[in-house]
Amino acid sequence: MSTRGFFGRKRPEGEAGRTPPGQYLTKDFPVLSAGPTPHVPLDRWSFTLEHGGKLLGKWSWEEFLALPRTKVTVDIHCVTKWSKLDTVWEGVSFDKLLAAAKIEAPGTHVMAWCDGGYTTNVPVADLAGGKGMVAFRYGDAPLDPVHGGPARLLVPHLYFWKSAKWVRGLRFLDQDEPGFWEMNGYHMYADPWREQRYTGDP
Amino acid sequence: MALNTGTIAGNWAAWQAAEIVAARVETAQVKTLTLRPQTWRSFRAGQHLDVRLTAPDGYQAQRSYSIASAPEQEGTLDLTIELMADGEVSPYFHEVAQAGDRIEVRGPIGGPFTWTAGQGGPLLLVAGGSGIVPLMAMLRHRANAAPSAQATLLYSSRGWDEVIYREELERRAGDEPQLRVLHTLTRSQPAGWQGFSRRVDDAMLGETLVTLAGVPLCYVCGPSPFVEAVAEGLVAQGVPPERVRTERFGPSGA
Numbered sequence: 511m512s513t514r515g516f517f518g519r520k521r522p523e524g525e526a527g528r529t530p531p532g533q534y535l536t537k538d539f540p541v542l543s544a545g546p547t548p549h550v551p552l553d554r555w556s557f558t559l560e561h562g563g564k565l566l567g568k569w570s571w572e573e574f575l576a577l578p579r580t581k582v583t584v585d586i587h588c589v590t591k592w593s594k595l596d597t598v599w600e601g602v603s604f605d606k607l608l609a610a611a612k613i614e615a616p617g618t619h620v621m622a623w624c625d626g627g628y629t630t631n632v633p634v635a636d637l638a639g640g641k642g643m644v645a646f647r648y649g650d651a652p653l654d655p656v657h658g659g660p661a662r663l664l665v666p667h668l669y670f671w672k673s674a675k676w677v678r679g680l681r682f683l684d685q686d687e688p689g690f691w692e693m694n695g696y697h698m699y700a701d702p703w704r705e706q707r708y709t710g711d712p
Numbered sequence: 713m714a715l716n717t718g719t720i721a722g723n724w725a726a727w728q729a730a731e732i733v734a735a736r737v738e739t740a741q742v743k744t745l746t747l748r749p750q751t752w753r754s755f756r757a758g759q760h761l762d763v764r765l766t767a768p769d770g771y772q773a774q775r776s777y778s779i780a781s782a783p784e785q786e787g788t789l790d791l792t793i794e795l796m797a798d799g800e801v802s803p804y805f806h807e808v809a810q811a812g813d814r815i816e817v818r819g820p821i822g823g824p825f826t827w828t829a830g831q832g833g834p835l836l837l838v839a840g841g842s843g844i845v846p847l848m849a850m851l852r853h854r855a856n857a858a859p860s861a862q863a864t865l866l867y868s869s870r871g872w873d874e875v876i877y878r879e880e881l882e883r884r885a886g887d888e889p890q891l892r893v894l895h896t897l898t899r900s901q902p903a904g905w906q907g908f909s910r911r912v913d914d915a916m917l918g919e920t921l922v923t924l925a926g927v928p929l930c931y932v933c934g935p936s937p938f939v940e941a942v943a944e945g946l947v948a949q950g951v952p953p954e955r956v957r958t959e960r961f962g963p964s965g966a
Binding site: 515540 | 725762769771774804813814822824825936940953957
Protein backbone atom coordinates (compact mmCIF):
# COMPACT_ATOMS: atom_id res chain seq x y z
CA MET A 511 0.00 0.00 0.00
CA SER A 512 1.67 3.18 -1.12
CA THR A 513 0.83 6.31 0.89
CA ARG A 514 -0.66 9.14 -1.18
CA GLY A 515 1.77 12.02 -1.45
CA PHE A 516 4.66 10.40 0.42
CA PHE A 517 7.97 10.06 -1.42
CA GLY A 518 10.57 9.76 1.33
CA ARG A 519 13.92 11.39 1.61
CA LYS A 520 16.76 10.73 -0.81
CA ARG A 521 19.04 8.13 0.72
CA PRO A 522 22.74 9.10 0.51
CA GLU A 523 24.95 6.99 -1.75
CA GLY A 524 27.37 4.75 0.09
CA GLU A 525 25.05 4.27 3.02
CA ALA A 526 22.77 1.94 1.08
CA GLY A 527 22.75 -1.48 2.66
CA ARG A 528 23.74 -0.17 6.07
CA THR A 529 20.34 0.99 7.26
CA PRO A 530 18.00 -1.83 8.37
CA PRO A 531 14.34 -1.71 7.32
CA GLY A 532 12.28 1.03 8.96
CA GLN A 533 15.35 2.85 10.30
CA TYR A 534 16.62 6.35 9.47
CA LEU A 535 20.14 7.65 9.90
CA THR A 536 21.04 10.26 12.48
CA LYS A 537 24.26 12.07 13.26
CA ASP A 538 23.09 12.86 16.80
CA PHE A 539 23.17 10.39 19.63
CA PRO A 540 19.61 10.35 21.01
CA VAL A 541 19.08 9.23 24.60
CA LEU A 542 16.44 6.81 25.80
CA SER A 543 15.93 5.48 29.29
CA ALA A 544 13.02 4.56 31.51
CA GLY A 545 14.06 6.54 34.58
CA PRO A 546 16.63 8.91 36.09
CA THR A 547 20.29 8.39 35.18
CA PRO A 548 21.93 6.45 38.02
CA HIS A 549 25.21 7.74 39.44
CA VAL A 550 27.31 5.11 41.21
CA PRO A 551 30.69 6.28 42.52
CA LEU A 552 33.50 4.43 40.75
CA ASP A 553 34.94 3.24 44.07
CA ARG A 554 31.67 1.37 44.65
CA TRP A 555 31.36 0.09 41.08
CA SER A 556 32.11 -3.54 40.28
CA PHE A 557 31.45 -5.92 37.43
CA THR A 558 30.50 -9.52 38.13
CA LEU A 559 29.91 -12.78 36.29
CA GLU A 560 27.54 -15.22 37.97
CA HIS A 561 25.83 -18.52 37.29
CA GLY A 562 23.19 -20.10 39.50
CA GLY A 563 24.09 -17.89 42.45
CA LYS A 564 27.79 -18.71 42.14
CA LEU A 565 30.24 -15.85 41.59
CA LEU A 566 32.54 -16.60 38.64
CA GLY A 567 34.39 -13.32 38.36
CA LYS A 568 34.42 -9.88 39.94
CA TRP A 569 36.38 -6.77 39.04
CA SER A 570 36.63 -3.34 40.63
CA TRP A 571 36.66 -0.30 38.32
CA GLU A 572 40.47 -0.16 38.43
CA GLU A 573 40.79 -3.88 37.82
CA PHE A 574 38.32 -3.65 34.96
CA LEU A 575 40.29 -0.87 33.25
CA ALA A 576 43.42 -3.07 33.50
CA LEU A 577 41.83 -5.88 31.45
CA PRO A 578 42.85 -6.24 27.78
CA ARG A 579 40.92 -3.70 25.72
CA THR A 580 39.21 -3.91 22.35
CA LYS A 581 38.28 -0.97 20.11
CA VAL A 582 35.55 -1.33 17.50
CA THR A 583 33.86 0.85 14.88
CA VAL A 584 30.26 -0.28 14.44
CA ASP A 585 26.81 0.82 13.27
CA ILE A 586 24.09 0.94 15.94
CA HIS A 587 20.33 0.63 15.51
CA CYS A 588 17.74 1.77 18.06
CA VAL A 589 14.26 0.23 18.05
CA THR A 590 12.85 3.78 18.15
CA LYS A 591 13.97 3.93 14.49
CA TRP A 592 17.28 5.80 14.48
CA SER A 593 20.52 4.25 13.29
CA LYS A 594 23.96 5.74 13.65
CA LEU A 595 26.91 4.69 11.50
CA ASP A 596 30.57 4.29 12.40
CA THR A 597 30.39 4.69 16.17
CA VAL A 598 33.69 4.02 17.95
CA TRP A 599 33.74 2.15 21.26
CA GLU A 600 36.43 0.81 23.53
CA GLY A 601 36.04 -1.74 26.29
CA VAL A 602 36.55 -5.33 27.30
CA SER A 603 35.21 -8.01 24.98
CA PHE A 604 33.04 -10.81 26.36
CA ASP A 605 35.75 -13.28 25.24
CA LYS A 606 38.43 -11.44 27.23
CA LEU A 607 36.16 -11.29 30.28
CA LEU A 608 35.71 -15.06 30.21
CA ALA A 609 39.45 -15.52 29.72
CA ALA A 610 40.19 -13.21 32.65
CA ALA A 611 37.78 -15.20 34.82
CA LYS A 612 39.34 -18.43 33.47
CA ILE A 613 35.94 -19.90 32.57
CA GLU A 614 34.00 -21.17 29.61
CA ALA A 615 30.51 -19.71 29.26
CA PRO A 616 28.44 -21.86 31.64
CA GLY A 617 25.00 -21.25 30.09
CA THR A 618 23.23 -20.57 26.81
CA HIS A 619 22.14 -17.00 27.59
CA VAL A 620 22.99 -14.13 29.87
CA MET A 621 20.84 -11.67 31.74
CA ALA A 622 22.68 -8.37 31.86
CA TRP A 623 21.74 -6.39 34.98
CA CYS A 624 22.26 -2.73 35.58
CA ASP A 625 22.09 0.14 38.02
CA GLY A 626 18.58 1.55 37.91
CA GLY A 627 16.99 -1.92 37.80
CA TYR A 628 17.21 -2.53 34.05
CA THR A 629 17.87 -6.02 32.68
CA THR A 630 18.12 -7.53 29.22
CA ASN A 631 18.68 -11.05 27.87
CA VAL A 632 21.25 -11.95 25.20
CA PRO A 633 22.32 -15.36 23.85
CA VAL A 634 25.91 -16.28 24.68
CA ALA A 635 26.44 -16.92 20.95
CA ASP A 636 25.71 -13.22 20.32
CA LEU A 637 28.41 -12.10 22.74
CA ALA A 638 31.18 -14.63 22.06
CA GLY A 639 33.53 -14.54 19.09
CA GLY A 640 34.10 -10.80 19.33
CA LYS A 641 30.38 -9.95 18.98
CA GLY A 642 29.86 -8.28 22.36
CA MET A 643 31.78 -6.19 24.87
CA VAL A 644 31.45 -4.08 27.98
CA ALA A 645 32.27 -0.59 26.69
CA PHE A 646 33.52 2.28 28.84
CA ARG A 647 34.80 4.68 26.19
CA TYR A 648 32.82 6.25 23.33
CA GLY A 649 34.58 8.22 20.64
CA ASP A 650 37.77 9.13 22.42
CA ALA A 651 36.30 9.96 25.79
CA PRO A 652 34.93 8.18 28.85
CA LEU A 653 31.35 7.06 28.24
CA ASP A 654 28.92 9.80 29.35
CA PRO A 655 26.44 8.76 32.08
CA VAL A 656 23.43 9.61 29.89
CA HIS A 657 24.76 7.14 27.32
CA GLY A 658 25.34 4.44 29.93
CA GLY A 659 28.60 5.40 31.62
CA PRO A 660 30.61 4.34 33.41
CA ALA A 661 30.05 1.16 31.35
CA ARG A 662 27.43 -0.36 29.09
CA LEU A 663 27.02 -3.61 27.26
CA LEU A 664 27.63 -3.28 23.51
CA VAL A 665 25.96 -5.81 21.20
CA PRO A 666 25.74 -3.70 18.06
CA HIS A 667 24.22 -6.29 15.73
CA LEU A 668 21.04 -6.36 17.87
CA TYR A 669 18.65 -3.45 18.55
CA PHE A 670 20.37 -1.09 20.92
CA TRP A 671 18.21 -1.78 24.01
CA LYS A 672 20.20 -5.03 24.23
CA SER A 673 23.31 -2.86 24.75
CA ALA A 674 22.27 -2.25 28.34
CA LYS A 675 23.36 1.03 29.92
CA TRP A 676 24.97 1.16 33.38
CA VAL A 677 25.69 -2.56 33.21
CA ARG A 678 27.06 -4.11 36.39
CA GLY A 679 27.15 -7.79 35.63
CA LEU A 680 26.11 -10.78 33.57
CA ARG A 681 24.12 -13.66 35.05
CA PHE A 682 24.49 -16.82 32.98
CA LEU A 683 21.22 -18.64 32.31
CA ASP A 684 20.56 -22.22 31.23
CA GLN A 685 17.62 -21.05 29.11
CA ASP A 686 16.35 -17.80 27.62
CA GLU A 687 14.41 -15.49 29.94
CA PRO A 688 12.91 -12.06 29.22
CA GLY A 689 14.51 -8.90 30.61
CA PHE A 690 12.92 -5.50 31.26
CA TRP A 691 11.81 -4.43 27.77
CA GLU A 692 11.27 -8.03 26.70
CA MET A 693 8.61 -8.31 29.45
CA ASN A 694 7.11 -5.09 28.09
CA GLY A 695 6.32 -6.35 24.59
CA TYR A 696 9.73 -6.11 22.96
CA HIS A 697 11.34 -8.96 21.01
CA MET A 698 13.40 -11.63 22.80
CA TYR A 699 16.20 -11.63 20.20
CA ALA A 700 15.95 -8.20 18.43
CA ASP A 701 17.70 -8.56 15.07
CA PRO A 702 17.31 -5.20 13.30
CA TRP A 703 17.81 -6.74 9.85
CA ARG A 704 14.81 -9.00 10.43
CA GLU A 705 12.98 -6.08 12.07
CA GLN A 706 12.37 -7.97 15.31
CA ARG A 707 11.09 -5.00 17.27
CA TYR A 708 8.16 -6.44 19.20
CA THR A 709 7.01 -9.74 20.66
CA GLY A 710 4.78 -10.57 17.71
CA ASP A 711 7.47 -10.00 15.05
CA PRO A 712 8.79 -13.11 13.26
CA MET B 713 10.98 -3.44 38.25
CA ALA B 714 9.16 -6.00 36.11
CA LEU B 715 6.19 -4.22 34.61
CA ASN B 716 4.06 -6.66 32.76
CA THR B 717 1.85 -5.21 30.14
CA GLY B 718 -1.28 -7.22 30.53
CA THR B 719 -3.19 -5.38 27.85
CA ILE B 720 -0.71 -6.29 25.12
CA ALA B 721 -2.07 -9.45 23.60
CA GLY B 722 -2.95 -10.91 20.24
CA ASN B 723 -1.44 -9.58 17.06
CA TRP B 724 -1.03 -6.00 18.25
CA ALA B 725 2.37 -5.94 16.49
CA ALA B 726 0.86 -6.60 13.05
CA TRP B 727 0.65 -3.65 10.66
CA GLN B 728 -2.85 -2.55 9.78
CA ALA B 729 -4.46 0.22 7.78
CA ALA B 730 -5.77 3.31 9.54
CA GLU B 731 -7.83 6.10 7.99
CA ILE B 732 -7.20 9.70 8.85
CA VAL B 733 -10.62 11.00 9.88
CA ALA B 734 -9.74 14.49 11.12
CA ALA B 735 -6.85 16.92 11.36
CA ARG B 736 -6.68 19.84 13.77
CA VAL B 737 -4.14 22.63 14.15
CA GLU B 738 -2.83 22.90 17.74
CA THR B 739 -0.05 25.48 17.29
CA ALA B 740 1.98 26.82 14.35
CA GLN B 741 4.22 23.73 14.48
CA VAL B 742 1.88 21.12 15.91
CA LYS B 743 -1.09 19.24 14.47
CA THR B 744 -3.37 16.53 15.84
CA LEU B 745 -4.55 13.77 13.51
CA THR B 746 -7.41 11.49 14.43
CA LEU B 747 -6.98 7.96 13.06
CA ARG B 748 -9.49 5.16 12.74
CA PRO B 749 -7.58 1.86 12.61
CA GLN B 750 -9.27 -1.19 11.11
CA THR B 751 -8.99 -2.91 14.48
CA TRP B 752 -9.07 -0.56 17.44
CA ARG B 753 -7.31 -1.93 20.52
CA SER B 754 -7.50 -0.42 23.95
CA PHE B 755 -4.24 0.94 25.31
CA ARG B 756 -2.73 2.49 28.38
CA ALA B 757 -2.25 6.26 28.52
CA GLY B 758 1.41 6.95 27.69
CA GLN B 759 1.74 4.24 25.05
CA HIS B 760 2.70 5.01 21.47
CA LEU B 761 1.86 3.88 18.00
CA ASP B 762 4.25 3.02 15.19
CA VAL B 763 3.37 4.63 11.88
CA ARG B 764 4.58 3.46 8.45
CA LEU B 765 4.46 5.40 5.19
CA THR B 766 5.26 3.81 1.82
CA ALA B 767 6.68 5.69 -1.18
CA PRO B 768 5.77 4.71 -4.76
CA ASP B 769 9.18 2.99 -5.15
CA GLY B 770 8.47 0.78 -2.13
CA TYR B 771 10.66 2.72 0.28
CA GLN B 772 9.11 2.77 3.74
CA ALA B 773 9.65 5.17 6.62
CA GLN B 774 8.54 4.47 10.18
CA ARG B 775 8.20 6.66 13.22
CA SER B 776 6.78 6.29 16.72
CA TYR B 777 4.21 8.81 17.98
CA SER B 778 2.67 8.99 21.42
CA ILE B 779 -1.09 8.57 21.59
CA ALA B 780 -2.73 11.80 22.80
CA SER B 781 -6.29 10.59 23.23
CA ALA B 782 -7.66 8.72 26.22
CA PRO B 783 -8.43 5.00 25.97
CA GLU B 784 -12.07 5.92 26.63
CA GLN B 785 -12.18 7.48 23.13
CA GLU B 786 -13.00 4.12 21.59
CA GLY B 787 -12.66 3.47 17.87
CA THR B 788 -10.18 6.24 17.10
CA LEU B 789 -6.76 7.43 18.26
CA ASP B 790 -5.31 10.94 18.25
CA LEU B 791 -1.66 11.50 17.38
CA THR B 792 -0.23 14.97 17.99
CA ILE B 793 2.72 15.57 15.71
CA GLU B 794 5.29 18.35 15.78
CA LEU B 795 6.73 19.51 12.47
CA MET B 796 10.46 18.78 12.57
CA ALA B 797 12.86 20.91 10.55
CA ASP B 798 14.32 18.65 7.82
CA GLY B 799 11.98 15.90 8.93
CA GLU B 800 10.97 13.11 6.58
CA VAL B 801 7.67 11.96 8.08
CA SER B 802 6.33 14.93 10.06
CA PRO B 803 6.13 17.15 6.90
CA TYR B 804 3.89 14.50 5.34
CA PHE B 805 1.47 14.78 8.27
CA HIS B 806 1.61 18.58 8.25
CA GLU B 807 1.53 19.35 4.54
CA VAL B 808 0.04 16.35 2.74
CA ALA B 809 -2.19 14.19 4.93
CA GLN B 810 -5.89 14.96 4.94
CA ALA B 811 -9.11 13.29 6.01
CA GLY B 812 -9.71 10.17 3.95
CA ASP B 813 -6.02 9.29 3.52
CA ARG B 814 -4.81 5.92 4.74
CA ILE B 815 -1.57 5.05 6.47
CA GLU B 816 -0.33 1.95 8.29
CA VAL B 817 -0.02 1.64 12.04
CA ARG B 818 0.82 -0.93 14.67
CA GLY B 819 0.63 -0.98 18.41
CA PRO B 820 -0.11 0.11 21.07
CA ILE B 821 3.49 -0.13 22.28
CA GLY B 822 5.31 0.76 25.48
CA GLY B 823 5.32 -0.47 29.05
CA PRO B 824 6.82 1.57 31.87
CA PHE B 825 5.81 5.04 30.71
CA THR B 826 2.09 4.43 31.21
CA TRP B 827 -0.48 5.32 33.80
CA THR B 828 -3.85 3.75 34.42
CA ALA B 829 -6.54 4.91 36.83
CA GLY B 830 -5.89 1.91 39.06
CA GLN B 831 -2.43 3.27 39.88
CA GLY B 832 -4.11 6.26 41.53
CA GLY B 833 -2.48 9.49 42.63
CA PRO B 834 -0.84 11.70 43.48
CA LEU B 835 0.49 12.19 40.00
CA LEU B 836 3.15 14.67 38.90
CA LEU B 837 3.46 15.22 35.16
CA VAL B 838 6.32 17.34 33.85
CA ALA B 839 6.32 18.20 30.15
CA GLY B 840 8.74 20.06 27.92
CA GLY B 841 7.29 21.19 24.57
CA SER B 842 5.71 18.35 22.62
CA GLY B 843 6.55 16.07 25.54
CA ILE B 844 3.05 16.99 26.71
CA VAL B 845 1.48 14.47 24.31
CA PRO B 846 1.64 11.20 26.31
CA LEU B 847 0.98 13.19 29.51
CA MET B 848 -2.19 14.64 27.93
CA ALA B 849 -3.41 11.08 27.36
CA MET B 850 -2.88 10.50 31.09
CA LEU B 851 -4.75 13.70 32.05
CA ARG B 852 -7.66 12.83 29.76
CA HIS B 853 -7.78 9.28 31.10
CA ARG B 854 -7.61 10.60 34.65
CA ALA B 855 -10.55 12.94 34.04
CA ASN B 856 -12.59 10.04 32.66
CA ALA B 857 -11.60 7.28 35.05
CA ALA B 858 -10.07 8.70 38.24
CA PRO B 859 -11.12 12.36 38.70
CA SER B 860 -10.46 12.16 42.43
CA ALA B 861 -6.78 11.28 41.90
CA GLN B 862 -4.69 14.33 42.72
CA ALA B 863 -2.53 15.50 39.81
CA THR B 864 -0.28 18.42 38.94
CA LEU B 865 1.06 19.23 35.49
CA LEU B 866 4.15 21.40 35.19
CA TYR B 867 4.47 22.35 31.53
CA SER B 868 7.46 24.17 30.05
CA SER B 869 6.98 25.97 26.73
CA ARG B 870 8.91 28.68 24.94
CA GLY B 871 5.94 31.03 24.68
CA TRP B 872 2.19 31.14 25.29
CA ASP B 873 1.41 30.55 21.61
CA GLU B 874 3.47 27.37 21.68
CA VAL B 875 1.49 25.79 24.51
CA ILE B 876 -0.10 22.68 22.98
CA TYR B 877 -3.70 21.93 24.13
CA ARG B 878 -3.70 25.35 25.81
CA GLU B 879 -7.45 25.91 25.87
CA GLU B 880 -8.20 22.39 27.02
CA LEU B 881 -5.62 22.67 29.79
CA GLU B 882 -7.09 25.97 30.94
CA ARG B 883 -10.57 24.47 30.91
CA ARG B 884 -9.49 21.35 32.80
CA ALA B 885 -7.62 23.43 35.40
CA GLY B 886 -10.85 25.36 35.99
CA ASP B 887 -13.22 22.39 35.95
CA GLU B 888 -11.28 19.64 37.71
CA PRO B 889 -10.83 20.30 41.43
CA GLN B 890 -8.02 17.77 41.91
CA LEU B 891 -5.95 19.04 38.95
CA ARG B 892 -3.37 21.82 39.07
CA VAL B 893 -1.78 23.12 35.87
CA LEU B 894 1.42 25.18 36.21
CA HIS B 895 3.05 26.74 33.17
CA THR B 896 6.55 28.04 32.72
CA LEU B 897 7.33 30.11 29.63
CA THR B 898 11.06 30.15 29.00
CA ARG B 899 11.48 32.68 26.14
CA SER B 900 8.59 35.10 26.06
CA GLN B 901 5.66 35.82 28.32
CA PRO B 902 2.41 37.67 27.61
CA ALA B 903 1.76 40.97 29.40
CA GLY B 904 0.78 40.41 33.01
CA TRP B 905 2.06 36.82 33.05
CA GLN B 906 1.67 35.29 36.51
CA GLY B 907 3.29 31.90 35.95
CA PHE B 908 6.91 30.83 35.96
CA SER B 909 9.22 32.33 33.33
CA ARG B 910 12.42 30.30 33.45
CA ARG B 911 13.69 26.82 32.71
CA VAL B 912 12.53 24.17 35.16
CA ASP B 913 14.90 24.15 38.13
CA ASP B 914 15.00 22.52 41.54
CA ALA B 915 13.23 25.42 43.25
CA MET B 916 10.38 25.22 40.72
CA LEU B 917 10.13 21.46 41.21
CA GLY B 918 9.98 22.05 44.96
CA GLU B 919 7.12 24.55 44.54
CA THR B 920 5.37 22.05 42.28
CA LEU B 921 5.81 19.09 44.63
CA VAL B 922 4.16 20.96 47.51
CA THR B 923 0.92 21.13 45.50
CA LEU B 924 0.60 17.37 46.03
CA ALA B 925 -0.06 15.41 49.22
CA GLY B 926 2.57 12.69 49.51
CA VAL B 927 5.28 11.39 47.21
CA PRO B 928 3.83 11.39 43.69
CA LEU B 929 4.34 9.01 40.84
CA CYS B 930 6.22 11.19 38.34
CA TYR B 931 6.19 11.10 34.55
CA VAL B 932 8.67 13.34 32.72
CA CYS B 933 8.63 13.78 28.95
CA GLY B 934 10.41 16.20 26.65
CA PRO B 935 13.75 16.80 24.97
CA SER B 936 16.60 14.79 26.45
CA PRO B 937 18.42 17.57 28.38
CA PHE B 938 15.07 18.69 29.85
CA VAL B 939 14.21 15.16 30.98
CA GLU B 940 17.70 14.64 32.40
CA ALA B 941 17.53 17.88 34.42
CA VAL B 942 13.98 17.30 35.69
CA ALA B 943 14.55 13.64 36.63
CA GLU B 944 17.72 14.54 38.53
CA GLY B 945 15.95 17.50 40.12
CA LEU B 946 13.07 15.34 41.35
CA VAL B 947 15.51 12.86 42.88
CA ALA B 948 17.37 15.78 44.48
CA GLN B 949 14.01 16.93 45.95
CA GLY B 950 13.65 13.57 47.64
CA VAL B 951 11.50 11.62 45.16
CA PRO B 952 12.72 8.00 45.05
CA PRO B 953 14.19 7.22 41.59
CA GLU B 954 11.77 4.32 41.15
CA ARG B 955 8.87 6.81 41.32
CA VAL B 956 10.27 8.77 38.34
CA ARG B 957 9.52 7.53 34.83
CA THR B 958 11.00 9.20 31.80
CA GLU B 959 10.48 9.37 28.08
CA ARG B 960 12.63 11.48 25.81
CA PHE B 961 12.15 12.99 22.41
CA GLY B 962 15.56 12.86 20.75
CA PRO B 963 16.83 15.88 18.83
CA SER B 964 16.30 13.94 15.61
CA GLY B 965 12.72 12.85 16.19
CA ALA B 966 12.00 13.85 12.56
